[in-house]
Amino acid sequence: MFVHTQDTIAAISSAPGSSPHGIVRLSGPVAIEAAIAVFDPCVEHAEGFSRHRGCARWADDAPLLPAELYVFRAPRSYTRQDMAELHTIGAPVVLASLLERLLRGGARLAEPGEFTGRAFLAGAMDLTAVEGVGAMIHAGSDAQLRAAEQLLHGRLAHETEAVHTRLVDLLALVEASIDFVEEPVDFIATSQAADAITAALSVLKDLLERSTPMERLDTRLRVLLAGPPNAGKSTLFNRLTGLDRSICSHVPGTTRDVITAPVAIGTTEVWLMDSAGVGASATSIELAAEALTMDAISAADCILWVMEGTEAAPPPTRALARRLGMDPLLVVVNKVDALDAGQAARAIEAARTLGASVIAVSAATGAGCAELRAALAAKLHQAPSEATAPIISLNARHRSALAGAVRACERAVALVSRHDRIGDVVELVALELREASAQLGAIVGDVTTEEVLARIFSRFCVGK
Ligand SMILES: Nc1nc2c(ncn2[C@@H]2O[C@H](COP(=O)(O)OP(=O)(O)OP(=O)(O)O)[C@@H](O)[C@H]2O)c(=O)[nH]1
Numbered sequence: 001m002f003v004h005t006q007d008t009i010a011a012i013s014s015a016p017g018s019s020p021h022g023i024v025r026l027s028g029p030v031a032i033e034a035a036i037a038v039f040d041p042c043v044e045h046a047e048g049f050s051r052h053r054g055c056a057r058w059a060d061d062a063p064l065l066p067a068e069l070y071v072f073r074a075p076r077s078y079t080r081q082d083m084a085e086l087h088t089i090g091a092p093v094v095l096a097s098l099l100e101r102l103l104r105g106g107a108r109l110a111e112p113g114e115f116t117g118r119a120f121l122a123g124a125m126d127l128t129a130v131e132g133v134g135a136m137i138h139a140g141s142d143a144q145l146r147a148a149e150q151l152l153h154g155r156l157a158h159e160t161e162a163v164h165t166r167l168v169d170l171l172a173l174v175e176a177s178i179d180f181v182e183e184p185v186d187f188i189a190t191s192q193a194a195d196a197i198t199a200a201l202s203v204l205k206d207l208l209e210r211s212t213p214m215e216r217l218d219t220r221l222r223v224l225l226a227g228p229p230n231a232g233k234s235t236l237f238n239r240l241t242g243l244d245r246s247i248c249s250h251v252p253g254t255t256r257d258v259i260t261a262p263v264a265i266g267t268t269e270v271w272l273m274d275s276a277g278v279g280a281s282a283t284s285i286e287l288a289a290e291a292l293t294m295d296a297i298s299a300a301d302c303i304l305w306v307m308e309g310t311e312a313a314p315p316p317t318r319a320l321a322r323r324l325g326m327d328p329l330l331v332v333v334n335k336v337d338a339l340d341a342g343q344a345a346r347a348i349e350a351a352r353t354l355g356a357s358v359i360a361v362s363a364a365t366g367a368g369c370a371e372l373r374a375a376l377a378a379k380l381h382q383a384p385s386e387a388t389a390p391i392i393s394l395n396a397r398h399r400s401a402l403a404g405a406v407r408a409c410e411r412a413v414a415l416v417s418r419h420d421r422i423g424d425v426v427e428l429v430a431l432e433l434r435e436a437s438a439q440l441g442a443i444v445g446d447v448t449t450e451e452v453l454a455r456i457f458s459r460f461c462v463g464k
């Protein structure tokens, strides 16, 4: 993986699709020269870090577009190589055409994650920081973003580094003793070695105990729209997602399956789910659809119970009320556009008997939807997964390495404590300390296999 690092790579580095701003990035020996070739005016002295205003020559017969050229000379760049970035209008056709010209000018298309790969291979960042960049690209919630930032800023590397250094120092003393096993001198007393390994062990165990699996942060909160048939759940789903995904009709029982789409609520992204109406199912298909809704109610992190304000909404059945007794729950009184002020007040009052916060909206006009989003954001911040932010988040690779180091240290302590003289077991102790130190080294990428790198970089997109 990334075996060639001495050629020049280029890629569109901004998000796919149209946007006001687009970035094309290059790294390698001809990065700056190739970028200057498609930039107007010609840049004479591009030293160190510099920023130039001008135009992008993206096509021969099209008008020049305003652009900026950023130059980062090696080694003061992300990849530690010469790098250039062209910032211009983010129209896909412009960026694609610019990239095409750069490829003709001596660059080759970068593979996914190749810029970060070069940064790692040049020693600019350790493997946990690389994972931090990858996690940041995919972060869908505050908690994920915080965990990614921690990794990127070296929190885990910092926590393990001190223990790693202590174990390597101890290993040096133990290995020195190997050459003198026949002599009555020990470079380190047995008790001293036992104390040092026990101290390392307690730091590593503490780290594992204070951690939360990073994978658990991957699940976005699920917010379910549920309620009686025809209450306007699907209309509200389409309104909140800005999509036209769910069929709406005046016929009760329109929605059958649970429909899911991502939606930004406050600073987090959640899965918003539409479901079949409950409480009036007659046919076998309607009953099956209602069963799906019940499953979704059990699995949801938050429920928006949608009721029609226009007529006396059927109260939820007792069994349903018990399930809805869970928090967080928001009651949404819909169709207020069809009500006068008195009717709306009465509908809201009636909804309060369900014992939760009530928001009045019109899914048809969008009235009240901003308040609904704000109330939902407030509710979600109280949800347990947000409240119990982990001290440190570890992915499966980190946990496995830490656990491997813990096991090796435990074996080393057991060996030392069973013998009065460390000289008697010095080779075995050295073996275990070497194993513990290799496991800790693997966390930051001192030694990595192709397979580990391939797995980490498979989550990257081109241009990062
Ligand atoms: N006046 C008014 N009508 C609405 C509003 N929201 C939905 N409706 C209408 O109510 C009817 C039912 O809307 P849907 O969104 O399909 O309701 P639903 O809750 O998904 O219904 P089921 O999937 O059948 O359970 C449709 O005719 C909508 O146009 C609203 O805010 N105001």
Ligand SMILES: [Mg+2]
Pocket (backbone or CB within 6 Å): 233, 234, 235, 246, 247, 248, 254, 255, 275, 276
């Ligand atoms: Mg529906």
